[in-house]
Amino acid sequence: xxxxxxxxxxxxxxxxxxxxxxxxxxxxxxxxxxxxxxxxxxxxxxxxxxxxxxxxxxxxxxxxxxxxxxxxxxxxxxxxxxxxxxxxxxxxxxxxxxxxxxxxxxxxxxxxxxxxxxxxxxxxxxxxxxxxxxxxxxxxxxxxxxxxxxx
Amino acid sequence: xxxxxxxxxxxxxxxxxxxxxxxxxxxxxxxxxxxxxxxxxxxxxxxxxxxxxxxxxxxxxxxxxxxxxxxxxxxxxxxxxxxxxxxxxxxxxxxxxxxxxxxxxxxxxxxxxxxxxxxxxxxxxxxxxxxxxxxxxxxxxxxxxxxxxxxxxxxxxxxxxxxxxxxxxxxxxxxxxxxxxxxxxxxxxxxxxxxxxxxxxxx
Numbered sequence: 339x340x341x342x343x344x345x346x347x348x349x350x351x352x353x354x355x356x357x358x359x360x361x362x363x364x365x366x367x368x369x370x371x372x373x374x375x376x377x378x379x380x381x382x383x384x385x386x387x388x389x390x391x392x393x394x395x396x397x398x399x400x401x402x403x404x405x406x407x408x409x410x411x412x413x414x415x416x417x418x419x420x421x422x423x424x425x426x427x428x429x430x431x432x433x434x435x436x437x438x439x440x441x442x443x444x445x446x447x448x449x450x451x452x453x454x455x456x457x458x459x460x461x462x463x464x465x466x467x468x469x470x471x472x473x474x475x476x477x478x479x480x481x482x483x484x485x486x487x488x489x
Numbered sequence: 490x491x492x493x494x495x496x497x498x499x500x501x502x503x504x505x506x507x508x509x510x511x512x513x514x515x516x517x518x519x520x521x522x523x524x525x526x527x528x529x530x531x532x533x534x535x536x537x538x539x540x541x542x543x544x545x546x547x548x549x550x551x552x553x554x555x556x557x558x559x560x561x562x563x564x565x566x567x568x569x570x571x572x573x574x575x576x577x578x579x580x581x582x583x584x585x586x587x588x589x590x591x592x593x594x595x596x597x598x599x600x601x602x603x604x605x606x607x608x609x610x611x612x613x614x615x616x617x618x619x620x621x622x623x624x625x626x627x628x629x630x631x632x633x634x635x636x637x638x639x640x641x642x643x644x645x646x647x648x649x650x651x652x653x654x655x656x657x658x659x660x661x662x663x664x665x666x667x668x669x670x671x672x673x674x675x676x677x678x679x680x681x682x683x684x685x686x687x688x689x690x691x692x
Contacts, residue, residue, distance in 0.1 A: 357613040376685055379611040384674075384681035385646070386610030390623035391631050391639075392647035395536030395545060402524040405553045409517055412554065 341367045345374045353381035505569035513560055520560075523569060524553050530570055531577045534658060537643035538581035538636055540628050548584065552577040571657035578640070578659055585636050593680065594629045596687025603629070604691075607684055630680050638673035641666050646674070 345352060345364060352364060360368075368375050502508070502522045511519035528549065535548040556563075556573050563572060599607065606622035631639055637659065644655045645666070652663040652670070659666065 376682070376689070380678060380681040380685045382613050383607060383611040383685060384677045386614075386623065387627035387630055387681065388642055388647045388677060390606075390610070390620070391627035392533070392537065392643045395532045395542075397528040397532050397549065398546065401528055401546070401549070402521055405524045405550055406517055406521040408550065408554060409520065409557055412557065 342371060342374055346377060349377055349381045350385070353378060353385050506565050509560055509563050509569070512557070520557055527570055527573050528553075530658075531573055533648055534574045534577045534640075534644070535581055537640045538578075538585060540624075544584070548577060548580045551580055555580070568657075571654070574658035575660045581640075582636070593633050593683070596684055596691060599626065599629070599684075604688070607688060611681075611685055611688065630684065631677060633680065634673055634676050638669045638676070641669040642673040642677065645670055 341363065345367065352360060357365075368378065503511070503519070505523065505526075508519045508523050512523070531549045531552050532545060535545040535552070539545050539548065552573060555576050559576075563569070596604070596607075600622075602619065602622040603626040606619050606626045609619070610623065610626075631642075634642070640659065641655055644650045644658065645652065650658070652666040655666045656663045
């Protein structure tokens with residue numbers, strides 16, 4: 339029936355309307371149609387239960403004061419990490435300047451730079467490729483000069 | 490029933506973010522303003538999950554205390570309402586974990602006052618006529634719904650929040666909320682139809 343389908347379609351809206359304020363055609367139909375009566379009653383009950391379940395959950399008197407009182411016994415909230423790092427960012431220019439100064443001093447210094455981490459021999463591919471050798475011993479040099487092999 | 494705000498508060502006492510900044514600087518009174526601003530919202534959220542008023546109050550207080558401890562993680566551009574609502578929601582989940590969902594309630598299982606409340610509601614009466622009995626009835630009948638579905642239903646249909654707002658409070662998308670709402674409304678209607686059938690066969 340057309341009226342039944344219209345009530346079924348709009349039943350949530352109709353359920354929210356007090357029975358005495360329902361449109362005339364709905365009231366007329368409900369007097370004769372038991373199915374629609376049942377549907378509308380169920381929709382009203384569902385809506386009513388949802389509203390009742392939400393209830394009147396309002397905070398009790400003095401709730402905020404009790405919370406702030408409880409806060410007094412707790413440690414202060416953590417300071418955000420960002421705030422802690424703010425002074426550290428100020429050190430970045432000083433650190434950069436120090437690195438540049440050391441680099442310039444190193445470049446202009448007469449002190450020889452550091453030797454490599456590995457000996458030259460250890461870097462050679464084979465026994466015929468020797469890119470460097472240890473310094474000669476003083477005794478070896480003297481012996482070579484005195485014995486005439488040092489020409 | 491007035492719907493508590495979930496958005497960025499901005500009154501003469503300062504915006505949410507200003508109050509958070511002052512709280513972080515040790516101004517406990519500033520946090521007190523935030524508590525007063527959002528206490529109703531937190532009670533509504535917790536009340537949707539939990540029935541016992543004492544338990545709701547415990548959760549609400551715990552939510553504010555946890556929020557205070559975690560204030561440094563609050564983002565400046567975020568509204569405080571959904572944030573505190575999510576904290577309360579998580580606390581409710583923790584409490585409900587392990588509790589078994591109740592079996593569907595039949596008409597014969599209801600007390601006399603609950604049956605009277607059901608008759609009144611089905612006839613179009615207000616839930617406030619016998620508020621305690623209506624609430625007991627609703628608690629028993631809707632206890633079969635999954636807690637998240639029930640929460641979405643209460644926040645949207647009883648308290649008038651939009652799907653977007655409910656999503657912010659529950660920590661999910663508006664689409665997920667709409668799906669939950671659809672499922673929850675259908676389940677609530679089915680429970681109500683069964684009770685109406687029982688009511689009719691009893692008379």
